[in-house]
Amino acid sequence: MEVVIVPDAEAGGELIAEAMAALLRRKPGAVLGVATGSTPLPVYRALEAKVRAGEAGVTRARIAQLDEYVGLPAEHPESYRSVLRREVLEPLGISADAFLGPDGTTTDVPAACAAYEAALTAAGGVDLQLLGIGTDGHIGFNEPCSSLASRTRIKTLTEQTRVDNARFFDDISQVPHHVITQGIGTILEARHLVLLATGEGKADAVAATVEGPVAAVCPASALQLHAHATVVVDEAAASKLKLAEYFRHTFAAKPSWQGI
Numbered sequence: 180m181e182v183v184i185v186p187d188a189e190a191g192g193e194l195i196a197e198a199m200a201a202l203l204r205r206k207p208g209a210v211l212g213v214a215t216g217s218t219p220l221p222v223y224r225a226l227e228a229k230v231r232a233g234e235a236g237v238t239r240a241r242i243a244q245l246d247e248y249v250g251l252p253a254e255h256p257e258s259y260r261s262v263l264r265r266e267v268l269e270p271l272g273i274s275a276d277a278f279l280g281p282d283g284t285t286t287d288v289p290a291a292c293a294a295y296e297a298a299l300t301a302a303g304g305v306d307l308q309l310l311g312i313g314t315d316g317h318i319g320f321n322e323p324c325s326s327l328a329s330r331t332r333i334k335t336l337t338e339q340t341r342v343d344n345a346r347f348f349d350d351i352s353q354v355p356h357h358v359i360t361q362g363i364g365t366i367l368e369a370r371h372l373v374l375l376a377t378g379e380g381k382a383d384a385v386a387a388t389v390e391g392p393v394a395a396v397c398p399a400s401a402l403q404l405h406a407h408a409t410v411v412v413d414e415a416a417a418s419k420l421k422l423a424e425y426f427r428h429t430f431a432a433k434p435s436w437q438g439i
C-alpha cells in the first residue's frame with residue numbers, strides 16, 4: 180500500500196486526476212470506478228480541467244458506480260446515479276450509455292446485484308476505483324463487519340452513516356436504511372484502488388485502514404490485501420498515522436514521472 184500525504188484536498192484531487200488522465204492516455208476505453216460523497220469532488224473538478232485542456236480524452240471511457248440507495252427514485256437528486264450524472268458525467272461530457280450502475284429502484288434486489296456484477300465483468304472490470312471512506316471505515320457502503328469476500332448485495336446502513344449522510348437530505352428520516360453496494364471482494368478486483376480521505380474526522384478511520392490489522396470491523400483495511408492500492412490523505416486525515424514521516428519521505432523520493 181502506498182500512502183501519500185498531500186497538503187490539502189485540492190492537491191489530492193490533482194494527484195488522483197493525473198493518475199486517471201494517465202490511465203486514459205494509455206487505455207482510452209478504461210473503466211473508471213467513481214465514488215460519491217464530498218471528498219471526491221476535487222478529483223472530478225481536476226479531471227474536468229484536464230479533459231478541457233486536452234490532457235485526457237473520455238470519449239471511450241466508461242464510468243462505474245460503487246453503490247446506491249435502495250428505494251429512492253432514479254431522478255431523486257440524492258440518488259447516487261443523479262449525483263454522478265451531475266458531478267461526473269455532465270461536467271466531463273460522458274454520455275449515459277457509458278455509465279454502469281446497480282438499479283436502486285428495483286423490486287428484485289438480488290437480481291439487480293447479480294446484473295451489476297455481470298455488467299462489470301462484461302466491461303472487462305474496473306481499471307481504477309476511486310474510494311472515499313466513512314468515519315467508521317466503510318468503503319462503498321460496506322459497513323463494519325462486512326465480509327472481506329463480499330460481492331454486490333444489499334446492506335443496512337448504520338445509524339452513524341445515516342447521520343453522516345443526512346446533510347444531503349432535508350432531514351434524517353429521508354435517508355434510506357438500505358443500499359446496494361459493490362462488495363469488498365468486488366472492489367478488490369479493480370486493478371488500482373485509490374482511496375482519498377480529507378479532514379480530521381477521517382483520521383481514526385485512516386489510521387485503522389493503513390496501520391491497523393486487516394479486519395472486517397474496518398472494511399477499508401482490506402486495501403492492505405490489494406497489490407496496487409494508494410491511500411491519499413491530507414495532513415488532517417494523516418494526523419494519527421504513526422508512520423507519517425516514513426510515508427512523506429518515501430513519496431518525496433519517488434521520481435515525479437512515476438505518479439501513483
Ligand SMILES: N[C@@H]1[C@@H](O)[C@H](O)[C@@H](COP(=O)(O)O)O[C@@H]1O
Pocket residue numbers: 214215216217218219245246310311312313314318319320340344
Ligand atoms: N457511500 C458513500 C461512500 O462511498 C463515501 O466514501 C462516504 C464518505 O463520504 P464523504 O466523502 O462525504 O465523507 O459516504 C458514503 O457513505
